[in-house]
Amino acid sequence: MHLNEIISMGGYGLYVWTAYSITLLVFGMNLFTAIREKKRVKKTLRHYFSQTS
């Protein structure tokens, strides 16, 4: 397979690559959400413990 064939995907390149890109984007969003949530929870906990101890 040559690079041109991979990009064009037999004429369906735009559809195929858009579908795969959105998939990776959604996976990235989920991972980002989980990591951001962890940071926020840690902050909340640190705040809570600093007030109680």
Add this chain to the structure above:
Amino acid sequence: MLHWFNQHFISLKAFYATSSALLPWLITAFSLCFAYGLIAGLFFAPADYQQGDGFRIIYVHVPSAFTAMAIYAVMAVSGILTLVFRMKIAAICMSVSASIGAWFTFLALVTGAIWGKPMWGTWWIWDARLTSVLILLFLYFGFIALQSVIPDQQSRDRAGAIMAIVGVINLPIIHYSVIWWNTLHQGPTLSKLAAPSIAPDMLHPLLAMIAAFLFFYAVILLLRMRNQIVLREIKTQWVKEVMSHAS
């Protein structure tokens, strides 16, 4: 009461430890399946005799639809465990699953539309399969909205559990929609497990991608459940200890 509390206190703590041990394995399994599925599906599976290379969208479309439905099934089972056994861990699993499930349903609809345009000539039609999957997305949204307006934790868990259980009726409707009603959507590729209507070279990347999507769900689920566990257990000694070791 004390015994009950003790048991559940232990189970959240135990889950926190177990998930920590599981996560590296799940991440490895996801990476292997995803890498193989992506490369084999995009470059090595033969082109379809009717759809050419356009059929390769199947490797992201079918796994996202499958995972979207599987996540709802997990929510319904968690709902039963929440209602009947008051399992806190099930309630956490249920509410975290909802937003992940909504993402996968969204992905199934979008990749389906992108596949539909070149093959059917339209992004969308109001047929049974597409409409019932859209309803699945609304069920996820409804669940998230319902939980967000109930301030009390226990009421929130129970109301969500009831909604998750009632909504499960949509899963068989989605599955059989392509058989019960006439539609543009093609029939199931995998439901006939004895003889799948797909060549092995095309099938193996598909199975790998389905596994990869499920592993990815498991990874995100555990990561986010761990966040909710420490939040719910904020007043306990073990969370204090875990956090002091972590930072």
